[in-house]
Amino acid sequence: MKRRNTPSKEAVLNLLTDVGKAMSHDAIEKQITVDIDRATIYRVLNSFCTDGLVHRIVAEDGKQYFAICNKCEDKKQSDHHFHFRCTVCQTIECLPETVRFSTPKGYSVSSVNCVLTGTCNDCAEA
Numbered sequence: 001m002k003r004r005n006t007p008s009k010e011a012v013l014n015l016l017t018d019v020g021k022a023m024s025h026d027a028i029e030k031q032i033t034v035d036i037d038r039a040t041i042y043r044v045l046n047s048f049c050t051d052g053l054v055h056r057i058v059a060e061d062g063k064q065y066f067a068i069c070n071k072c073e074d075k076k077q078s079d080h081h082f083h084f085r086c087t088v089c090q091t092i093e094c095l096p097e098t099v100r101f102s103t104p105k106g107y108s109v110s111s112v113n114c115v116l117t118g119t120c121n122d123c124a125e126a
Helices: 007-019 025-031 038-051 121-125
Strands: 055-058 064-067 082-086 092-094 114-118
Touching: 007 025, 007 038, 025 038, 025 064, 038 055, 038 064, 064 092
Parallel strands: 082 114
Antiparallel strands: 055 064, 082 092
């Protein structure tokens, strides 16, 4: 379904694109430069997820993050890959390489939500 573009949608999409990393709803709300209420941000993010523009990442603490994945080859499957959360700088990013996993015989995977946690390259070098 084609959705109409609004200033709110454009502002959220531009922010996610400019930042280039996953952001929580709270971080988006703090950094957005136009007047948008909390509920509208949620609606915009959910519609972006439905339309495949953005994917939702649920971290191990249950907090949701949203990202535009420029590294995803198949935008329709953009949420079917692994992410990494750095415990030092607190960023979450899409892993640039495929992480392989297997399931027991008879199991069929329809969705993947996996966040690996540790120290990113930038923080490890610092």
